Amino acid sequence: MARLRAGSGIFRRKPIEHIEEPEGAVSEQLTRALGLGQLTAIGVGGIIGAGIFALAGAVANGVAGPAVVLSFLIAGVASAAAAFSYAEFAGLIPKAGSAYTYGYAVLGELAGWFIGWDLLLEYTAIVAVVAIGISGYFSFLLTNLGIQLPAWMLGAPGTGEGHRVDLFAALLCLLIAYLLTLGIKNAARFEVTVVTIKVVVVLVVIVVGAFFINPGNYVPFFPYGLGGAFTGAATVFFAVFGYDAMSTAAExxxxxxxxxxxxxxxxxxxxxxxxxxxxxxxTGMQKYSEIDKESGFSTAFKSVGLSGLANVIAIGAIVGILTVMFTFMLGVTRVWFSMSRDGLLPHWFAKTHPVRHVPIRVTWIAGVVSAFLAGFLPIVQAAELTNIGILLAFVVVCAAVIVLHYRQPDLPRTFHCPGKPVVPAIGIVFSLWLISFLQWQTWVRFAVWFVIGLIVYFGYSYRHSALAGTEAGAHRRTSADEG
Incomplete structure (x- = not known):
């Protein structure tokens, strides 16, 4: 067993060539049921959502103008640097946990704990934020249909007169949790179906909208200067990840x-x-200054006399954004499951359903917590919890690829991150640059969560880690040999 570890103490890690060997008392396994198409659909479901249906209009009007397309390209190139790093690790370590597992295997236990603990909060908050956003669209559609709901259920306290809870957002979180408990095959079928609907809606938008493009709307292309395009890239970057959460389903x-x-x-x-x-x-259908910041495409189509299609787009937006909730709740449950199976959190959480083979306990806990956040926090406060952890995960994964490139260059890889070490270094630099844009309140919340994590790690995880038992056993054997 001693061969299964490297380093010691907080730097102990399991060599990658043995990463699939079970550790500790828990041997809970997940069912390998997802094919390439289903995995890709989950990834697309996590990436495409508010970025198209809401964020594009908000950035075009007030930040980048028509150069919003360049903003997405810049963000996409930067995200690709991290995506290639994730892809290399996904081929090397086909286990649940994504960035947590990669960091644990290459940089050591404390680094793995650090990013895993952070992703638990980030992914859960993303689920809540998306639920709140969908709830807003839903309320808007009901109002257009002449249906008036009681004010108490339409939003979190302080978001409007009479608001007590965002009931629809909370129920959505519980619905996604329920779908995930049905088993990965059934959950994946739902995700593929909804992603297909979303992509069809986006294609309809592109094809039909192309007939109403006025080239004059592209002038000036940089109304806010080139700097506006880069500022826009920092804003839309959070719409071009999602593959990271999808990679947690590797197992x-x-x-x-x-x-x-x-x-x-x-x-x-x-x-x-x-x-x-x-x-x-x-940006071709409407002048950038006239684009609605909240429902850009719906208002753009309404402006050219296609009100019926505008309503279809609004419904497509609701359905499309729903897939983002699925991907990130899948992510948080698999990270939590992996940390518990490794002994860094109580093994109780790693229990899987005897028939469906999904981590049912952590799934319901994540559903209830995200439902609470979605029901009682304004969207801005919930959103402030989502940014820093994802970027730090990117930094950890890109750094781990560089470390492994020099530490074990001959390790068999099914996918090589191109341009090592330059490409992953670009991912690190860009992620750190985006972190510099975050508000000080985000850093305070992160610091509080980090301190709590350190208390949990040194109070529980360090002693209960599966590798701690391996380390103790190796020490006893060494002492006996010396005796």
Whole structure:
């Protein structure tokens, strides 16, 4: 067993060539049921959402103008640097946990704990934010249909007169949790179906909207200067990841070593093509200064006399954004499951359903917590919890690829991150640059969560880690040999 570890103390790690060997008392396994198409759909589901249906219009009007398309391209290139790093690790380590598992295997236990603990908060908050956003669209549609709901259920306290809870957002979180408890096959079928509907809606937007493009709307292309395009890139960057959460499902892939790297690259490539085309249509249909910041495409189509299609787009936006919730709740449950199976959190959380083979306990806990955040926090406060952890995960994964490039250059890889070490270094630099844009309140919340994490790690995880038992056993054998 001593061969299964490297380093000691907080730097102990399991060599990658043995990463699939079970550790500790828990041997809970997930079902390998996902093919390449399903994995790619989950990735696309996590990436395409508010970026097209809301964020594109907000950035075009007030930040970048028609150059919003360049903003997405810049963000996409930067995200690709991290995506290639994730793809290399996904082929090397076909286990649940994504950035947590990669960091644990290469940089050591404390680094792995640090990023895993952070992703638990970030992914859960993303689910809540998306639920709140969908709830807003839903309320808007009901109002258009002449249906008036009681004020108490329409939003979190302080978001409007009479608001007590965003009931629809909370129920959505519980619905996604329920779908995930049905088993990965059934959950994936739902995700593929909804992603297909979303992509069809986006394609309809692009094809129909192309007939109403006025080239004059592209002038001036840089109304806010080149700096506006870069500022826009920092804003839309949060719409071009999602493959990271999808990679947490590696252990549920039929052939993870071959399929996961492809799914990561395919999902980002498909999403970027759709983002660029959609932005060209949006800024071509309406002058950038007239684009609605909240429902850009719906208002753009309404402005050219296609009100019926505008309503279809609004419904498509609701359905499309729903897939983002699915991908990130899948992500938080698999990170939590992996940390518990490794002994860094109580093994109780790693219990899987005897028939469906999904981590049912952590799924319901994540559903309830995200429902609470979505029901009682304004969207801005919830959104402030989502940024820093994802970027730090990118930094950890890109750094780990560079470390492994020099530490074990001959390790068999099914996918090689191109341009090492330059490409992953670009991912690190760009992620750190985006972190510099975050508000000080975000840093305070992160510091509080980090301190709590350190208390949990040194109070529980360090002693209960599966590798701690391996380390103690090796020490006893060494002492006996010396005796």
């Amino acid at each position: 549920e892939s039929k052939d993870a070593k071959r399929h996961m790297p492809k799914a990561i690259v395919y999902s980002l490539a498909i999403s970027m093509v759709l983002y660029v085309l959609a932005c060209l249509v949006l």
